[in-house]
Amino acid sequence: MATETQTAPRQTALNAAHRTLKAKMVNFAGWDMPVEYSGIIPEHLAVRTAAGLFDVSHMGEIEIRGPQALDLVQQVACNNAAGLAVGQAQYSALLTEQGTFVDDIVVHKFSDTHYFICVNAANREKDFTHIQAQNRFKAEVNHTSDDYTQLALQGPRAASILQRLTPVDLSAIRTYRFAFGKVCDVRCLIARTGYTGEDGFELYLEPPASEKVWNALLEAGKEDGLIPVGLGARNTLRLESGYALYGHEIDDTTTVWEAKLGWICKLDKGEFTGRAALVAQKEAGVGRKLAGFEMRGRGIARDGYPVLVDGKEYGRVTSGSPAPYLKKNLGLAYIPVGASAVGTRIGIGIRGATVEAELVPTPFYKRPK
Amino acid sequence: MYPADYRYTKEHEWVKVTEGVGTIGITFHAQKELGDVVFVELPQPGAHFDASQTFGTVESVKAVSDLYCPVAGSVAEVNAALADNPALVNEDPHGKAWLIKLKLDDPKAADGLLTAAQYEEFVRESEETQA
Numbered sequence: 141m142a143t144e145t146q147t148a149p150r151q152t153a154l155n156a157a158h159r160t161l162k163a164k165m166v167n168f169a170g171w172d173m174p175v176e177y178s179g180i181i182p183e184h185l186a187v188r189t190a191a192g193l194f195d196v197s198h199m200g201e202i203e204i205r206g207p208q209a210l211d212l213v214q215q216v217a218c219n220n221a222a223g224l225a226v227g228q229a230q231y232s233a234l235l236t237e238q239g240t241f242v243d244d245i246v247v248h249k250f251s252d253t254h255y256f257i258c259v260n261a262a263n264r265e266k267d268f269t270h271i272q273a274q275n276r277f278k279a280e281v282n283h284t285s286d287d288y289t290q291l292a293l294q295g296p297r298a299a300s301i302l303q304r305l306t307p308v309d310l311s312a313i314r315t316y317r318f319a320f321g322k323v324c325d326v327r328c329l330i331a332r333t334g335y336t337g338e339d340g341f342e343l344y345l346e347p348p349a350s351e352k353v354w355n356a357l358l359e360a361g362k363e364d365g366l367i368p369v370g371l372g373a374r375n376t377l378r379l380e381s382g383y384a385l386y387g388h389e390i391d392d393t394t395t396v397w398e399a400k401l402g403w404i405c406k407l408d409k410g411e412f413t414g415r416a417a418l419v420a421q422k423e424a425g426v427g428r429k430l431a432g433f434e435m436r437g438r439g440i441a442r443d444g445y446p447v448l449v450d451g452k453e454y455g456r457v458t459s460g461s462p463a464p465y466l467k468k469n470l471g472l473a474y475i476p477v478g479a480s481a482v483g484t485r486i487g488i489g490i491r492g493a494t495v496e497a498e499l500v501p502t503p504f505y506k507r508p509k
Numbered sequence: 510m511y512p513a514d515y516r517y518t519k520e521h522e523w524v525k526v527t528e529g530v531g532t533i534g535i536t537f538h539a540q541k542e543l544g545d546v547v548f549v550e551l552p553q554p555g556a557h558f559d560a561s562q563t564f565g566t567v568e569s570v571k572a573v574s575d576l577y578c579p580v581a582g583s584v585a586e587v588n589a590a591l592a593d594n595p596a597l598v599n600e601d602p603h604g605k606a607w608l609i610k611l612k613l614d615d616p617k618a619a620d621g622l623l624t625a626a627q628y629e630e631f632v633r634e635s636e637e638t639q640a
Contacts, residue, residue: 180570181545
């Protein structure tokens with residue numbers, strides 16, 4: 141039997157820069173990506189107390205253009221994009237007919253006839269095909285992932301660091317707003333968005349200029365404690381902030397009601413893919429809800445570990461890990477609605493033993509105002 | 510780097526034998542590969558392990574790593590310092606972060622393990638193939 145040769149992982153434009161910085165690399169969603177540079181713990185703490193710089197170019201971009209661009213966006217995504225201003229971004233989701241998740245996304249309104257959607261790395265092709273298949277509106281749908289390098293600069297000092305390199309007045313860009321401007325003379329989409337729970341920016345720029353901007357940011361922020369941050373800390377930061385990760389908290393078996401993402405689902409905006417199923421589930425009520433927990437016994441809950449409710453195995457931990465800033469062992473899991481109140485004790489199966497955990501409110505961490 | 514009076518395994522554990530008692534830990538290379546150690550799970554005194562049997566785990570932020578017993582014996586002592594200070598494994602893997610002390614079934618069993626020079630060569634070769 142012939143063995144299948146694995147295709148080599150893809151590389152972002154900053155691959156050489158990561159290797160120069162001696163990053164530990166890993167294959168993530170078919171991409172050769174940095175997991176950590178100086179260590180997950182110092183990188184996580186840097187983002188919470190100073191700033192961190194991430195290469196997230198593996199993420200995808202899909203652009204929708206034309207007079208019916210909004211119609212298509214409204215059809216495929218469950219949040220209401222109709223009220224968006226030019227320069228405004230919105231967290232949303234692509235859904236199946238069953239009302240379950242195809243992907244979570246961020247929609248950016250460039251103009252009445254141009255919407256820019258950021259999607260998960262693992263779902264680039266799937267999302268593009270999904271949107272195209274529903275384009276009965278004759279909007280123009282383009283898969284432009286390879287046209288962009290995406291950097292995330294996150295942390296309390298992110299704005300002051302970035303301001304040194306751009307004439308754009310960053311104080312005029314509020315959370316989930318964006319503007320176009322030059323960052324060290326390179327044209328960028330500067331968005332005040334992120335996945336860490338801190339203030340910060342995501343920059344979208346042409347790949348040839350990647351190393352210039354990456355190096356300039358690291359240099360400009362050095363005195364402030366800015367360091368490069370990998371996917372390891374990206375995961376611990378988003379978990380500490382209670383953010384969902386596709387393939388873990390959300391996938392094609394979960395709905396917005398179960399995942400506590402009802403706030404991105406606007407049933408009253410009109411018809412969209414999955415709406416009927418969601419209306420039905422809302423009326424019938426959900427059977428389970430996503431809950432956050434903290435370990436009370438000695439042990440670390442990890443992705444996929446069994447969850448015991450009233451001593452019986454119920455499901456699996458969707459995400460579990462130590463949380464470096466809060467210095468606790470945290471996790472997320474789906475819990476039967478009847479047992480999902482904060483304070484409920486559950487068990488986590490860790491290598492044959494049951495270790496106690498307690499349901500707590502999420503987000504676990506909220507950045508100080 | 511690697512003490513000459515210790516013996517080593519390809520699973521990156523070390524053992525130092527003194528009068529029939531083997532002190533066991535993980536190597537500098539092992540802790541470097543793991544990253545920041547956040548949790549160590551060790552057995553109870555009295556437990557017996559055969560060579561290659563799993564006797565505990567060491568966990569980093571991202572991963573759980575099994576600990577393999579280098580030589581057969583019964584647990585005489587467990588390092589209590591690691592419960593509150595798992596980071597010691599990164600700081601002093603060959604010294605203060607010893608994991609367990611075993612009363613060895615055969616005090617000469619460790620003689621068959623890798624010497625410091627052999628282990629260093631093994632690490633060098635594995636790092637070259639990873640580059």
